[in-house]
Amino acid sequence: MAPWPSLPKGDRQFPAPVFDDELLRQPHEPNIPIHQRTTPPNPQKDSPLFNGLIPPEIRNEIFSYALTETTSTDPSALYPEHISRPDYTASTSICTALLQTCRLIYLETYRLPALNREHVFWHERGPPSPADSYIDVEEGYFSRMPSWQLDLVTEIHLFTQMYWLEQSFEDFCRRSFNAKVEKLKITIRRGDWWWNESNEPLFIHPKIDSPGFDEMVDSIRYDRAAARAGKPLQSFEDGSWGSAFKLLPSLKELEIEFETSDDKSEELENIVDWAKTWKFPMKEGTVLSTEGCEEENWSWESTVSYWSENCPYCGVSSRATCDFTQVPGGEANPGCVEMRARMARGEGPTLHVRSLGWKVVEDVKVEDL
Numbered sequence: 175m176a177p178w179p180s181l182p183k184g185d186r187q188f189p190a191p192v193f194d195d196e197l198l199r200q201p202h203e204p205n206i207p208i209h210q211r212t213t214p215p216n217p218q219k220d221s222p223l224f225n226g227l228i229p230p231e232i233r234n235e236i237f238s239y240a241l242t243e244t245t246s247t248d249p250s251a252l253y254p255e256h257i258s259r260p261d262y263t264a265s266t267s268i269c270t271a272l273l274q275t276c277r278l279i280y281l282e283t284y285r286l287p288a289l290n291r292e293h294v295f296w297h298e299r300g301p302p303s304p305a306d307s308y309i310d311v312e313e314g315y316f317s318r319m320p321s322w323q324l325d326l327v328t329e330i331h332l333f334t335q336m337y338w339l340e341q342s343f344e345d346f347c348r349r350s351f352n353a354k355v356e357k358l359k360i361t362i363r364r365g366d367w368w369w370n371e372s373n374e375p376l377f378i379h380p381k382i383d384s385p386g387f388d389e390m391v392d393s394i395r396y397d398r399a400a401a402r403a404g405k406p407l408q409s410f411e412d413g414s415w416g417s418a419f420k421l422l423p424s425l426k427e428l429e430i431e432f433e434t435s436d437d438k439s440e441e442l443e444n445i446v447d448w449a450k451t452w453k454f455p456m457k458e459g460t461v462l463s464t465e466g467c468e469e470e471n472w473s474w475e476s477t478v479s480y481w482s483e484n485c486p487y488c489g490v491s492s493r494a495t496c497d498f499t500q501v502p503g504g505e506a507n508p509g510c511v512e513m514r515a516r517m518a519r520g521e522g523p524t525l526h527v528r529s530l531g532w533k534v535v536e537d538v539k540v541e542d543l
């Protein structure tokens with residue numbers, strides 16, 4: 175190996191160190207977080223923010239606005255087309271320089287970065303990972319936070335493919351970084367359903383371990399009949415993802431977004447109707463219930479990569495060979511024609527998002543008749 179090249183003597187231009195006298199006079203408390211140190215802050219009476227000219231509630235708004243998470247406008251920060259979606263178009267950041275201005279401002283604002291940032295995880299189907307790997311998975315991300323900061327994490331948003339929900343969600347719920355999480359949001363995107371690549375029928379089942387489409391159909395039928403007869407609905411098996419919420423000690427609210435494309439909106443409606451009856455078991459006789467919670471519906475226009483590989487209208491196995499005529503009588507299928515026209519314009523299908531909310535309530539037992 176070649177030795178390190180040495181700099182020519184006399185040519186080293188290191189800047190002279192600048193010492194902050196004020197900092198040097200303060201007692202050295204290296205391992206104590208700044209907000210727990212005993213050093214009193216300068217009251218900053220020369221500043222309009224602290225001398226009464228600007229009222230405290232306005233000051234709080236200014237600080238909160240300055241520490242808002244913002245989406246980068248740099249073209250290199252844009253998410254790839256197949257990941258980009260409303261509110262998630264490029265990487266985001268919070269500029270924390272304000273915290274370094276003085277101790278008094280630090281003390282008023284140090285909680286805001288953890289509170290204002292959305293703690294969002296993509297589970298192998300998201301924007302490219304940053305160079306320091308594992309920062310985009312929960313364990314790596316939260317391991318960088320000291321415990322006082324972790325205590326401020328009260329909301330988490332998960333984009334989840336079905337395999338992750340079924341195989342990893344329970345393990346996620348057991349992790350200690352969730353100790354203070356009061357609200358969990360789960361988004362199931364158009365491409366997150368099982369076998370979306372081949373345009374298989376949508377299926378999801380929170381009540382049994384390793385479910386399939388047929389089990390879902392049976393359970394929907396069972397629960398509908400039970401509801402009509404005033405009997406208990408199918409319960410949540412151990413090992414099912416729906417039985418894992420009770421492992422989150424502080425959870426009070428859940429939101430699930432279900433997304434699919436135009437051609438599958440009827441299938442989704444069927445699932446959402448069933449989902450409204452899900453009562454996820456929690457601790458001490460409580461459940462997460464949709465009763466009295468808000469519902470939201472919204473749509474957006476996606477891009478070409480959101481089309482299924484199969485033609486969703488005539489069902490041929492590659493949309494490139496769709497010949498528009500797979501309907502009785504040989505007439506052009508209007509769905510196929512529309513898809514071709516949209517693809518030619520660089521457009522994807524219209525995507526529909528159905529959002530349901532759950533809150534923790536007392537479980538009212540339905541007795542067997």
Ligand SMILES: [Zn+2]
Nearest residue numbers: 485488496510
């Ligand atoms: Zn077709």
